Amino acid sequence: MNQFGGAAPALEALPHLARKGGRLIPPRIPSRDEAEKELDALERLGGRLIILGDRIYPQALRVLDDAPPVLSVRGQDAVLAAPKVAIVGARNASAAGRTLAARFARELTSAGFVVVSGLARGIDTAAHEASLQGGTIGVFAGGLSRPYPAENIPLIEKVAELGAVVSEMPLGWEARVRDFPRRNRLVSGMSLGVVVVEAAERSGSLITARLAAEQGREVFAIPGSPLDPRAGGSNRLLKSGATLVTEPQDVIEALRPLLERPLPGEEEGRMEAPRLPRPDDTGPPETVRARIIELLSPVPTSLDDLVRLSGASAAEVQVVLLELELAGRLERQRGGLVALI
Structure with a gap:
């Protein structure tokens, strides 16, 4: 929209653009009737769409490079606007781990934070249940009409009623394995910090912690017994520099100063999208396009390097990247990096 002057x-x-990027069959633009049917289906479910510029769009999330332009939401506006803390951990959590997650969730909501988690079994479930009355947000890996896991559907309905559930995926999207790390970046991205209660060495919670660190969020970990494999990942986080916490007040004291200053990239709660010069209708010359594509590889590359090494303008580079992305040949990564697929 910034590139071409408007939605239409x-x-x-x-x-x-997709054909220019090498896609043989261009993407089909849904009709207005199809869009309205999906909006109607979301409304019948009790949900609505919020977009990046909306007042209630989660403030911490909007400053990310890969913030979703659209979120499907069921629930209360107030929890979306409040400061948030994520609590994550093992699905096969111990009784002690669940008790700790519930304690942290209750005391964090009492201090004015909303608890965010992924609606999974174990630690996620304990955190959501304990924060229902104080404020909680559940993040879907699939669409809102595809709640998962099935055993947590009663809890999901309670979270939607008293807090909120959100998804960036189409309404009927069935979650796949690769969608869960994508979901995890929203869990960390809308939070000021992430508390890891229990996590094995190969755990989705460690992905959430890594994403949180990349996003500039605080990472907290509760230490566990070296004899318990469910604590191996969280203990390794502590060795890598995560903040050790043993009680909720540790998290509250660390995050309270962050409430008094804006997040990186934030200015009075708003983020201005970059305005680039619009190229002419023919786009960059083929020689320029070839130079830009030659510089790309599966290794992530920054936009600044592409502009500098190709000798092209930022607008020309952006158009070529957009063409490749629409053709399914380019992946945008955190920190403004791009890589060929």
Whole structure:
């Protein structure tokens, strides 16, 4: 939209750009009728869409490079606007781990924070249940009409009623394995910090912690017994520099100063999208396009390096990247990096 001056010309340009990037069959633009049917289905479910510029769009999330432009939401506006802390951990959590997660969740909500988690079994469930009355947000890996796991559907309905559930995926999207790390970046991204209660050495919770560190969020870990494999990952986080916490007040004291200053990239709660010069209708010359594509590889590369090494303008580089992305040949990564798929 920034590149082409509005929604209508941007939509019109998509098939042409995808063909330029090498896609043989261009993407089909859904009709207005199809869009309205999906909105109606979401409304019947009790949900609505919020977009990046909306007042209630989670403030910490909007400053990320890969913030979702659209979120599907069921629940209360107030919890979306409040400061948040994520609590994550093992699905096969111990009784002690669940008790700790519940204690941290209750005391964090009493201090004015909303608890965010992924609606999974174990630690996630304990955190959501304990924070229902104080404020909690559950993040889906699939669409809102595809709650998972099935055993947590009663809890999911309570979270949607008293707090909120959110998803960046289409309404009927069935979650796949690769969608869970994508979900985890939202859990950490909308939070000021992430508390890892229990996590094995190969755990989705460690992915959430890594994403939180990349996003500039605080990472906290509760130490566990070296004899318990469910604590191996969380103990390793502590060795790697995560903040050791043994009680909720440790987290509250660490995060309270963050409430008094804006997040990186944030200015009075708003983030201005970059305004780039619009290229002419023909796009970059083929020689320029070839130079830019030659510089790309599976190794992540920054936009600044592409501009400097290709001799092209930022607008020309952005157009070529958009063409490749629409053709399914490019992946955008954190920190403004891009890589060929």
